[in-house]
Amino acid sequence: MRHSTGELGKRALWALPLLAPLLISGIGALFSVAIVVIAIFTVKSAYAPTMALVWRGWGPSLALGAAVGVATALGFALLVDPVLSAVTGEPVDLSSFAAVEGNLPNYLVLLAIGLLFGGIAEELVFRGFVIGWGAELFGKPMALPLAIVSACVFGLAHMYQGWTGVISTGLVGLIFGVLYVACGRRLLPAIMAHATNNFIGVTAIYLGIGL
Template sequence: MPPALAAALLLLAALAGIWWFQKGDLGEYRRFKALGDGHSRRMRFRLWLARAALAFLVPVPAGLALLGRIDALVVMPGEFVGLAGAMPPIFDGDAMRPMLIGGAVGGLVAGAVLARMRKRRPLGDVSALLPRDRRELKYTAALSVMAGVSEEAFFRLYLPLLIALVTGQVWIGFAASLVLFGAMHRYQGWTGIIATTALGAVMTGLYLMTGSLWVAMLVHGLVDLNGLVVTPLLGGTLGKSPPR
C-alpha cells in the first residue's frame, strides 16, 4: 500500500477514534456528576481509562508500525525538524534533563502548596473528577498518567504526523491537533477548552523545543497529577463532595 494512502486511512481511523471517545460526553459527564455512590464512580473511572487506551494509546504504536515509523516514538520525525528548528532549544544534551525534571517536579510541589494556601478552584468544570476518598485517588492518578502518556503520543506526535503526511504541511498537522485537543475537553466548558488548548500549545512547544516526546508526557502527567491527586490530597478537599 502506498504510504500516502496508508496515512490517509490511518488518519480517518484516528479521527473516528476521537469521535468515538467524546461521543455523548456532555450527557455522560452530567450523569457522572450526579452519581452519589463510590462504586459507580470507580466503575466510570475504569471505563474512561479503557476508552482512553483504545482511542489514543493503542493506535499510536500500531499505526506507526504500519507506516514503518515506529522509531518516531523515540526520535522526532524528519517532517517536524524544520518547524522544530525555528524554535529555540531549551536544552542540549543529557546534562540538562535532570534540571528539566527537577523543574517539573518543583512546579508540581509549588502548585500543590499554593493550592493549600489559596484554596484555589480548578480551571474548567472538573470538580466532579476530584477524588472523594482515598480509594478514588488511585483512579485519578491512573487517569493523570494515562492522559499524559496517551494524549501526548496521540496529539503531539501521531495525529500531526498523519496530517502532515496527507497534506504535506506540518503546521496544519499541529494546528489541527491543537484544535481537536481543546475541543475534546468541551465537557469542561469554555474555560476548560481555553485552558486545555493553552496547555496543548505549551506541550507542543515543549516537544518541538526538546525533540523529546517523553518530556511532554512527563510535564503533562505532572500537571494532571497536581490537579487530580496532589491538590485534593494536600489541599484539604479529599472526602468533601463537590456541590451539584
C-alpha cells in the same frame, strides 16, 4: 501535487486518532491510543518519528519537562483559568472528580490514570503521532501548525470539563506541542511536563486546594 495511494492511506491513518475523540464522546481518546499502537507496529514509517524520546539526555529531558509542568500547572491555576472563567462566565468543570477530594484510594486511581494515560498515552497520540509522524508525512515546516491542530482536538477531548475546560486544556496542549517541537520532536520532555502538570492538578483536587 500527486500522491500515491499508499501515501494517501498513511495520511488517512494519521487522521483517525484526531477524529476518534470528536466522533466518540468520552472514550474517543481510548480509540485514538489503540489506533496509534496498531499504526506504529504495522506501518514502518510511523514508529521512529512517533517514538523519538530523549532530548539531550534523560536528565535534561526530565528536568525541562518538570519545570514546564510546574510552570503550566501554577500559571493556569493562578492566572489563565481565572481569566478564562471571567470571560466565559463559568469555571472549569471538575465535578467529574468530586469523589477524589479527601479519598486516598480514589486519588491513587486518578493519579495513576493521569500519569500513565494522560502523561504517556495522550502524549504518544497528540504529540508523538500527530505532530511527529505528521511532520514526516506533510513536511517538517508543518510541525507547528500540526501542534495547533493537535491542541484543538486535545482540548475538545476534554469536553466534560465544559467550554472553559476545553479552552484551558487546548492551551495546555499547545504548550506541550510547542515544547515537543522545540525539543526536536522528542517526546520525553512533553511526557514529563504532562505528567507533572497532572500530578499537581490531581493532588490539588485530593487536598481540596482548588488548583
